[in-house]
Amino acid sequence: MNERVVAPAWLDDNEGVRIVDVRDEWEYDGIGHIPGAINIPFDEFRAEEHASETGSGEGMLPGEGVFADLFGEAGISREDHVLAYDDHHGVFAARALVTALLYGHPPERLHLLDGDFSAWQLQREVSSEPPTVEPTEYEIRRPEDTPLVDAETVAEALDDENTVIVDTREEWEYEEGHIPGAVRLDWRELVDDDTRGLKPVEEMEAILDERGIVPEKRVLLYCNTARRISHTYVVLRYLGYPNVGFYEGSLTEWEADGRPIETS
CATH class of the missing domain: 3.40.250.10 (Rhodanese-like domain)
Known part of the structure; x- marks a missing residue:
């Protein structure tokens, strides 16, 4: 067992975690979000075309440059621990984490919130204020060993x-x-x-x-x-x-x- 899936209380004991909310912008702004979370909507890290059309062999991965810009603009570096969540039982958040994994973010620094925003909102504080973010130069380092299969x-x-x-x-x-x-x-x-x-x-x-x-x-x-x-x-x-x-x-x-x- 490991910390790939973590309970909300895990955040209480781990400072400096970059929290990524992958819901649509109107949900992030209008309904609220976990305090400190940065918004990267799901559609922004999905390619518009599929591998069968592009011949890229990488399905709907967004491309290295697109992903590096998304994480860089969100103030995330490779050294950061990242926790992702959505409001659909974690399926969209998991996609963000696997995308990061495939582009070389260390797996031990990627975490899925156990539960989603609705579950969090029932028991914990939410915020309507976006955090102040200092952009980074996110570095893509493709791993030698990857779970991708063709x-x-x-x-x-x-x-x-x-x-x-x-x-x-x-x-x-x-x-x-x-x-x-x-x-x-x-x-x-x-x-x-x-x-x-x-x-x-x-x-x-x-x-x-x-x-x-x-x-x-x-x-x-x-x-x-x-x-x-x-x-x-x-x-x-x-x-x-x-x-x-x-x-x-x-x-x-x-x-x-x-x-x-x-x-x-």
């Missing part, structure tokens, strides 16, 4: 008994078409609707074990455009899964390449 890696794993391919979408999406042999795990199954955060560890582990998604296997994640797998990736790494692959192109790229689809 379509060919997924294809080669279809018959690998030591790998489980996981579809994190809803049941109806899975039934309409999925990568052959993929196990369905809707990302929301690991979320508690009452607390808006993660379910208890033992409960999550039981759900995963039932699907054959176990730490002993390599886990390859996909959805449609890599948003939902971001949350599942953060959770699995939080639970100590050592070998989790992130198929950024996801089913959008897989289908565009004319690869096989299985229906239920």
Whole structure:
């Protein structure tokens, strides 16, 4: 277990954390935000085009320059601990964190708030004042070892008994078409609707074990455009899964390449 997912009280004991609110600007300004949080709306760190159209091989990652400008303008450096949150059980915030990870921000300095803004607002103070920010020159350092996998890696794993391919979408999406042999795990199954955060560890582990998604296997994640797998990736790494692959192109790229689809 590690501090990839942290409770609100964690902020009480850790000063100097850069808090990133990925909600829309009108929510950040109009509804309020966690005190000290800087706003980087979700749409700002998503590419407008997909890898199948651009040929970039990087799905909907925004590009190094765009991401460096976003974090730099928010006053974030590579040395900073970053905590992200949204108001959708953490799925958009997780995407921001995985994007930072893929561009080389140290993983031990990336944290997802357990719960979201609605849960925070019920128990804690909120603010309508944006913090004073001193811009930085954010430095991109691509890691040598990355969880990114491409379509060919997924294809080669279809018959690998030591790998489980996981579809994190809803049941109806899975039934309409999925990568052959993929196990369905809707990302929301690991979320508690009452607390808006993660379910208890033992409960999550039981759900995963039932699907054959176990730490002993390599886990390859996909959805449609890599948003939902971001949350599942953060959770699995939080639970100590050592070998989790992130198929950024996801089913959008897989289908565009004319690869096989299985229906239920």
